Amino acid sequence: MKNPLDSILGTIISGVILTLVLYVFIKNFILAGV
Amino acid sequence: MDYFPAIARWLHIVAGVTWVGLLYYFNLVQVPAMKEATADGTAAGISKHVAPRALFWFRWAAIATWLAGAALLGPHFNDAFSLKPEFVAIGVGAWLGTIMLFNVWVLIWPNQQKILGMVKATDAEKASARRIALLASRTNMMLSLPMLFFMANGLTHRALIGL
Numbered sequence: 001m002k003n004p005l006d007s008i009l010g011t012i013i014s015g016v017i018l019t020l021v022l023y024v025f026i027k028n029f030i031l032a033g034v
Numbered sequence: 035m036d037y038f039p040a041i042a043r044w045l046h047i048v049a050g051v052t053w054v055g056l057l058y059y060f061n062l063v064q065v066p067a068m069k070e071a072t073a074d075g076t077a078a079g080i081s082k083h084v085a086p087r088a089l090f091w092f093r094w095a096a097i098a099t100w101l102a103g104a105a106l107l108g109p110h111f112n113d114a115f116s117l118k119p120e121f122v123a124i125g126v127g128a129w130l131g132t133i134m135l136f137n138v139w140v141l142i143w144p145n146q147q148k149i150l151g152m153v154k155a156t157d158a159e160k161a162s163a164r165r166i167a168l169l170a171s172r173t174n175m176m177l178s179l180p181m182l183f184f185m186a187n188g189l190t191h192r193a194l195i196g197l
Binding site for chain 2: 003008011
């Protein structure tokens with residue numbers, strides 16, 4: 001599989017996916033009981 | 035003392051724009067330009083006159099951004115880095131920014147010195163340095179997206195996005 005960071009588009013898509021993953025993690029784990 | 039956070043925020047944004055602006059310049063302009071310039075034999079101008087200057091402002095703006103951000107967090111520095119719920123958005127942004135600062139000084143700058151001939155390196159070492167520097171730079175571009183989402187949006191639109 002090609003490294004997504006080898007292209008600009010792959011880098012941007014990876015950044016957007018990471019943003020969503022972190023957001024879901026924060027909402028469901030760190031802020032779950034608040 | 036009310037002036038202190040205002041000045042720290044201003045410096046954080048000015049230095050951050052310089053840092054991330056140059057990061058995007060490297061990824062969107064210089065790296066693709068170098069490929070074409072190498073092909074037609076004009077890459078030396080970029081390597082000699084442009085890249086060292088861009089790297090100078092890039093790496094020092096990274097330090098200035100982090101220090102101004104730390105000053106802005108002030109007594110909440112530990113709250114942010116330990117991801118306390120009320121500081122979680124800015125805390126995630128601060129962690130991502132810290133990883134980016136590490137990449138600049140530990141991976142990008144030492145390898146760029148080899149690529150640009152500032153320190154001696156064999157052709158094999160230069161080839162390896164090119165790959166490491168590119169991936170570290172692309173990693174920082176990728177991390178900049180969630181970093182800006184959590185730092186900027188997490189602060190101004192935290193109610194909207196529920197942070």
